[in-house]
């Protein structure tokens with residue numbers, strides 16, 4: 455079998471070729487299917503970006519309309535799946551509720567799960583795009599003890615999600631276009647990021663020919679980890695702590711630099727970006743505007759901006775090439791929209807879904823795909839005999 459390369463964390467091993475997302479971490483470049491993230495953020499919608507990632511090209515208006523209509527037709531959850539939410543404790547975190555319910559989709563659509571049947575893959579794609587945001591909103595409703603509304607298919611995916619998350623049966627839900635537009639933008643920015651931990655998980659599980667629902671459910675569990683999708687929540691906690699303790703941002707920075715109690719500047723640093731995360735740049739530009747309109751907590755935003763300003767001028771951060779990442783400002787915006795902190799990673803999952811689906815489909819259609827099976831360097835005992843008595 456020859457020598458085995460040792461590469462913990464896959465820092466230097468490409469496990470696949472891919473034509474979906476391009477990142478140049480040193481230059482701070484991110485493109486989906488060749489289109490710069492800045493242009494997509496400015497001109498596109500989450501639905502259009504989803505189509506682009508999954509099918510490879512921007513849709514024509516007719517194609518986009520057909521995609522939208524198909525998704526609207528599949529938003530209903532099976533009534534028995536709805537019953538599923540009652541089985542979790544009241545204070546359940548919505549991420550494991552989401553991954554469990556997505557996994558359970560395999561039990562409701564048993565006759566259309568074949569990864570090598572293009573019709574099965576297509577209907578699973580639409581089902582997942584339509585139902586995952588509904589499941590996410592129900593997981594939120596479950597955690598606050600409110601009734602789950604039925605989807606309203608006169609609304610698009612993002613509008614429906616907002617209404618299902620915040621609407622009540624007894625009153626008309628007032629859609630705020632500023633909020634839906636801001637959420638749409640954040641979902642675009644999260645839609646794919648090549649072979650990150652959750653996406654690699656989706657591919658690894660899928661490489662055993664597991665179906666799309668099973669593979670994406672595994673990806674959701676990978677995203678649940680605080681080193682991956684949980685950082686937006688951690689940033690907000692850090693800002694609130696600084697505010698509550700009345701510490702000056704300068705003093706907090708000293709603690710970070712001295713590595714006191716392992717304190718890190720949350721929302722800073724990235725394995726791939728050694729330059730300003732282009733997604734953070736876009737969010738920063740809109741954070742003020744959005745928070746201004748939504749009445750967000752300006753004091754927390756001020757603390758965040760002061761920390762950033764100090765960090766960008768500080769040798770510690772310059773030498774280590776630590777810049778704000780996508781999570782530095784998102785938590786503040788989600789909070790201003792009215793989402794509890796437990797939902798932040800769920801919002802990330804809704805955004806990342808088209809990326810997971812696109813990567814899974816690319817893998818299934820790639821003749822080079824083999825079952826994922828890393829090697830190891832054994833460090834245990836040499837052969838020894840079981841004691842005779």
Ligand code: CMC
Nearest residue numbers: 681682683685710718719720721722723724725774779781
């Ligand atoms: N604050 C202070 N120091 C830091 C930070 C930070 N946020 N990030 C890295 N460093 C230091 C680290 O202590 C080390 O210093 P030294 O060379 O003196 O030991 C050096 O920079 C390199 O860090 P590393 O941990 O070896 O880098 P990594 O590529 O393994 O980690 C990271 C990347 C994102 C896990 C890390 O930067 C971090 O923990 N950041 C804070 C958490 C965060 O914001 N995560 C969100 C990532 S983006 C969204 C996603 O992918 O899910």
